[in-house]
Amino acid sequence: MNIHEYQAKRLLQEYGVPVPRGYAATNSREVETAISHLGDDMIVVKAQIHAGGRGKGTFIDGYKGGVKVVQNRQEAQDAANHMLDNTLVTAQTGPEGRKVQTLYFTEACDIKHEYYLAVVLDRETAQTMVIASTEGGMDIEAVAEKTPEKLIRVPVSPTMGLRHYHCRRVAFALGFEGEQVKQFARILTGLYKMYWEKNAMLVEINPLVETTGGQLMALDAKVSFDSNAIFQHPEIQQLRDLNEEDPKEIEASKHSLAYIALDGNIACMVNGAGLAMATMDIIQSFGGSPANFLDVGGGANEDQVTAAFKIILSDKNVKGILVNIFGGIMKCDVIARGIVAAAKNVDITVPLVVRLEGTNVEAGKTILRESGVALTPADSLVEAAKMIVDQVEKAG
Amino acid sequence: MSILVNKDTRLVVQGITGKTGTFHTQQCIEYGTKVVAGVTPGKGGQIWEDKVPVCNTVEEAVKEHGANVSVIYVPPAFAADSILESIEAEIPLVICITEGVPVRDMAEVRRRLFFHNTKTRLIGPNCPGIITPGECKIGIMPGYIHKPGRVGVVSRSGTLTYEAVWQLTQRGHGQSTCIGIGGDPINGTSQTDAIRMFNEDPDTDAIIMIGEIGGSAEEDACAYIKEHVKKPVAGFIAGASAPKGRTMGHAGAIVSASGAGTAEAKFAAMEAAGISIARNPSEIADALLRIYKG
Numbered sequence: 258m259n260i261h262e263y264q265a266k267r268l269l270q271e272y273g274v275p276v277p278r279g280y281a282a283t284n285s286r287e288v289e290t291a292i293s294h295l296g297d298d299m300i301v302v303k304a305q306i307h308a309g310g311r312g313k314g315t316f317i318d319g320y321k322g323g324v325k326v327v328q329n330r331q332e333a334q335d336a337a338n339h340m341l342d343n344t345l346v347t348a349q350t351g352p353e354g355r356k357v358q359t360l361y362f363t364e365a366c367d368i369k370h371e372y373y374l375a376v377v378l379d380r381e382t383a384q385t386m387v388i389a390s391t392e393g394g395m396d397i398e399a400v401a402e403k404t405p406e407k408l409i410r411v412p413v414s415p416t417m418g419l420r421h422y423h424c425r426r427v428a429f430a431l432g433f434e435g436e437q438v439k440q441f442a443r444i445l446t447g448l449y450k451m452y453w454e455k456n457a458m459l460v461e462i463n464p465l466v467e468t469t470g471g472q473l474m475a476l477d478a479k480v481s482f483d484s485n486a487i488f489q490h491p492e493i494q495q496l497r498d499l500n501e502e503d504p505k506e507i508e509a510s511k512h513s514l515a516y517i518a519l520d521g522n523i524a525c526m527v528n529g530a531g532l533a534m535a536t537m538d539i540i541q542s543f544g545g546s547p548a549n550f551l552d553v554g555g556g557a558n559e560d561q562v563t564a565a566f567k568i569i570l571s572d573k574n575v576k577g578i579l580v581n582i583f584g585g586i587m588k589c590d591v592i593a594r595g596i597v598a599a600a601k602n603v604d605i606t607v608p609l610v611v612r613l614e615g616t617n618v619e620a621g622k623t624i625l626r627e628s629g630v631a632l633t634p635a636d637s638l639v640e641a642a643k644m645i646v647d648q649v650e651k652a653g
Numbered sequence: 654m655s656i657l658v659n660k661d662t663r664l665v666v667q668g669i670t671g672k673t674g675t676f677h678t679q680q681c682i683e684y685g686t687k688v689v690a691g692v693t694p695g696k697g698g699q700i701w702e703d704k705v706p707v708c709n710t711v712e713e714a715v716k717e718h719g720a721n722v723s724v725i726y727v728p729p730a731f732a733a734d735s736i737l738e739s740i741e742a743e744i745p746l747v748i749c750i751t752e753g754v755p756v757r758d759m760a761e762v763r764r765r766l767f768f769h770n771t772k773t774r775l776i777g778p779n780c781p782g783i784i785t786p787g788e789c790k791i792g793i794m795p796g797y798i799h800k801p802g803r804v805g806v807v808s809r810s811g812t813l814t815y816e817a818v819w820q821l822t823q824r825g826h827g828q829s830t831c832i833g834i835g836g837d838p839i840n841g842t843s844q845t846d847a848i849r850m851f852n853e854d855p856d857t858d859a860i861i862m863i864g865e866i867g868g869s870a871e872e873d874a875c876a877y878i879k880e881h882v883k884k885p886v887a888g889f890i891a892g893a894s895a896p897k898g899r900t901m902g903h904a905g906a907i908v909s910a911s912g913a914g915t916a917e918a919k920f921a922a923m924e925a926a927g928i929s930i931a932r933n934p935s936e937i938a939d940a941l942l943r944i945y946k947g
Contacts, residue, residue, distance in 0.1 A: 349898070378756055380868045380905065380914070383839040385760060398909070415760040456757050485729060485904065486755035515902040530836055530902025531810020531865055534891035535934035538916075541894040542933050550895070552902040555752065555793070555811075556673070583812040583819075585781055585793045615795045615815060638816060639935035 258482045260496045261305040263361040265478035268455070272447035274462070275474040279363030281305065288337045291362045292330050299365035300333040301326050304340050306347075306355040307501045309479070314347035316340070317354055323347065326365055333362060358500050366474070371464035372431055373397050374445065376452040378459070379412075385452070387411040387419070387445065389427050393464035419449035440473045455493060456486035505549075505568050512564040514553055521546025522576040522653075523645055524569040526562075528553050528587040536581045539638060545646035548575050555587055562595025566603050577608040577649035579641055584615030593621035597628040608648035609633070612641035655785035655830040656805070656850040656857070657746055657774070658722060662789045663689045665711060665720035665744075667727055667735045669701050674726035677750075677793050678705070684790040690714035711735075711742040724782065724791050725749040732778055733758035740765055740773045747841070748791055749777035756904070759839040766841060775841025779903065781811035781833035792833070794818075802827015804941065805851035807844055808863035809836050809870070809905070813891055813934060817861055820938035826947055829857040836865065836903025844874035852882045859885045859945040861937060862928070866892030867907045867914040875919075875926035887941035888923045889931040890916040 260268075263281040270276050280291035292300070304311055304323035311323035316339065323345045325336045337360055346354035371393035379386040389409040392400045401408055409430045413419050424442035433441050444465070452460045462475040482493055499507055509516030515530065519537075523545045527533035530552045537547040549572065553565055569575060582592045596611065612635040613621045625634065633648070635641035664681070668674040669691025682688055682704065690708050691701050697709030706718065714720040723739045725732060725747065732751040739747045740762075759778065766775055776783055782792010787801035793811070798819045804826055808814040811833055818831055832847050834840055844862055851857045860882070864871035871890065878886055892901055892908070893916035900907045908914050923930050931940035 378760075378838065380838050380907075380909075383760075383763065383868075398913075414764060415757070416764045453757065456755055458756065483756045483904075485753045486757060488730070489755070517896075517899050517901065519896065527812070529810060529812030530906060531808070531813035531863070531891045532816060532934075534865065534895055534901050534906065535810075535813050535816070535889075537894040538891060539934055547894055550899075550901055583815045585795055585811055585815060614819065615798070615812075637935060639933070642935075 258484050258487055258493070258497060259307045259501070260480055261307065261359060261498065262303065262478055263305055263359070264496045265480040266475065268451060268480065269447065269475055269478055272451040274444050274447045275472065277363040277366055277474060277476065279361055281359055281361050283359050285341070288334070288341065288360060292333050295330070295362055295364060297330045299326060299328060300330065301363045301365050302333050302336040302340065303361040303363065304345050304357040305359035305361050306345060306350070306357060308347050308349035308355055310347035310349050311345065314345045317344045317346060323357070356500065366466065367469040368466045369469050370467045372467070373400070373463045374448065374465045375459065375461035375463070376449050377461070382412065385413045385415060387413060387423060387427055387449070389431055391431055397463060413449065418453070419446060437471065437473065444473060455490060456483045457481065458483050505571060508564070509568050512561050514551060514561060514565055514568070516568060517550040518572065519547050519549050520574070521548045522574050523649055524548045524551070524572065524575045524578045526551050526553060526565050526569065526578065526580045528555065528557070528582050528584070532581065532583060536579065536638070539642040540579065540646060543642050543646040545649060548572055553587070555585065557587060557595070558591065559595040559598045562592055563599040563602055566599040566605065570603060570605065575607060576653060577645045578605070578610070579645040580609070580611040581638060581641060582613050582615070584613070584617060588617040589613045589615060589621030590617040590624055593624035596632070597624060597630055600628070600630040608645065608652060610635055610641050610645040610648070612636070612638060655788065656854045657830060657832070658783055658785050658789045658791060660788040663687055663719050663721050664791060665690045665692060665714040665718070665723045667692045667711065667723055667725045667739070669693055669705065669707060670696055671726055675702070677726065680796065681790050684796040686789050686791060689720050690718040711738045711744065715742050715744060720744065722746045722791065723748070725751055727751060729753035729755070733762050736762050736775060737765060740771060743772045745772055745774065747773055747775045748780070748782050749775065750780060750782055750792055752779040754778045754837065756839060759837065763839050763841070776832060777835040777840060779837045780835030781814060783830065783832045785830045786828050794831070798822055799831065800827035803829050803856060803858040803947070804861060805829050805854065805857040805859070806831040806861045806863070807847035807851070808833055809865045809903070810863060810891060813863055816934055817863055817889070817937040820935070824938050824942065826938065826942070829854060836905050838868060838905040844870045845877045848874050848877060848882065852884060857884070858947070859941055861941055862886060862888040863937065864888065864890045864919055865903060865906045866890065866895055866901065866916050867905045869914070871919045872922045875922040875928065878928065879926040885929070885941065885945040887929040887931060887937065887944070889934060889937045889940070890919040891934065892916050
């Protein structure tokens with residue numbers, strides 16, 4: 258789960274990380290109040306969406322930049338008028354962009370240098386890693402690729418935690434001296450504490466700036482949390498912004514289904530994440546285009562299968578459905594009953610190919626056969642994929 | 654005939670009285686697995702389904718009933734605790750089926766696994782389990798798709814493994830042991846660990862490795878295979894059609910925004926290691942049979 262920059266900075270502040278004074282606003286009244294809290298001086302106006310690349314983004318009406326540094330309150334108001342409720346397209350949003358429903362106004366500061374600092378679960382080594390660089394303010398993955406020697410990586414043991422020597426090691430590697438080493442240690446300690454206590458997967462400050470006055474502070478921040486642990490943190494759950502999610506994905510999560518919307522026209526319903534990905538892959542390899550990833554999970558019941566059909570069919574691009582179940586925990590007769598129940602509740606107007614294998618497969622096949630639901634049964638994955646791609650092509 | 658589990662395995666089921674634990678324990682007993690005890694704290698002294706004694710602790714299951722492998726079906730919030738309990742009881746092999754274990758919990762478990770006096774190997778979490786066909790089935794895989802034989806299968810996915818196993822069985826090739834290592838970013842047994850065991854097992858003649866996008870487990874395994882494995886190896890990677898930056902169901906299955914962990918990179922590593930590649934999930938067995946005649 259991801260949160261907005263202004264939410265991330267509030268959390269960082271709770272953990273003792275200095276951030277520029279700032280105020281969030283979701284409507285024109287709040288915009289006025291927010292601006293009035295800041296001096297009639299340089300102000301940074303920042304569109305709050307979960308996607309990165311905001312500064313270089315363009316709004317759909319041609320207005321440039323989702324992050325603006327302006328000279329006074331009036332200019333901040335003008336920028337806000339352009340940005341609020343407008344749709345911002347960045348390198349990460351896709352061409353449809355993201356509607357900006359919250360703005361964040363902060364004090365500007367004079368920057369001497371920009372650093373990068375993050376605590377992250379490193380997937381390659383399966384451990385917590387502090388990552389830092391003197392090359393802040395830009396895409397860290399580009400830094401990793403072009404100048405890997407400028408990346409400082411320090412692993413942290415979960416049982417020992419972050420120690421002061423870790424902080425010193427990173428601070429000296431970044432070239433800090435004297436008082437700044439202590440400042441930096443406080444920031445990294447807070448960052449790690451937040452990462453650990455809130456079950457984060459990533460807490461990133463980019464850039465961490467050194468002001469001309471020598472103070473270190475977080476100018477931008479990104480945090481993502483482990484969704485497996487979110488049940489332990491109601492205060493984090495409250496930060497979820499449903500505006501940032503696909504409505505179909507929200508509906509799916511209500512029914513404990515793992516659904517991801519894609520832009521193709523063949524919907525899939527599969528049990529197991531690996532098989533769901535492989536089903537998408539095989540559709541693509543036969544020239545089709547998957548409309549979604551959908552893992553109904555190990556213990557799906559009839560209601561969940563019905564919900565899954567409804568979600569799939571609410572995608573207007575869908576021209577065919579491939580159900581691919583290899584029963585383990587999931588019993589084939591349960592999914593078969595779900596398909597039959599769904600067909601009664603939901604008007605399935607597109608071709609439907611069903612492939613069942615595994616636990617209780619014969620019972621499942623019998624239920625489908627006797628139900629009279631219009632579908633094409635398939636015995637293997639390759640046959641099923643060919644059938645649905647063919648049927649969609651013919652219909653199209 | 655196999656690695657890790659066989660007909661002499663004495664299984665304890667942690668979470669035996671739960672719905673999932675009950676269903677799959679029944680299936681495993683039907684398959685022939687020796688279930689010697691269950692653990693559900695507070696229900697010690699009961700007899701599960703008139704068949705299996707229930708203990709309050711894993712230690713008791715080891716001491717009283719000689720359990721030497723544990724399988725875990727407890728809810729995600731308690732899974733790490735159950736794993737640690739089995740490690741402390743010095744059970745040599747622990748298999749955690751539970752999906753949705755917090756990553757921070759697994760970071761702590763993994764650290765514990767590295768202690769010098771640890772006697773336990775962990776498989777999973779978020780995995781289907783392990784089966785030595787004809788001898789011992791531990792986990793949630795359907796037993797009938799397997800057949801005793803000499804191909805070792807290791808996979809990050811559950812159902813996709815069944816797919817590959819079923820293809821092998823239909824073509825007349827049995828399996829020595831099939832291991833699902835699970836789809837989480839932090840797990841107990843890696844692709845490399847499993848491949849090393851299959852390579853050293855005299856009863857395994859060929860190996861199938863099924864991977865997914867995300868992380869570098871397959872790249873690491875490929876480096877090992879290139880260096881050490883003479884047995885024929887075939888492989889498949891799921892997620893070639895997955896978009897960047899999205900977690901595809903499994904917490905570990907994600908291509909980063911920069912493009913690390915792609916199916917293409919993993920296929921390339923397999924190619925470089927001389928592994929026979931299936932480009933399509935329905936050709937996994939055929940990819941092996943191109944280089945292995947059995």
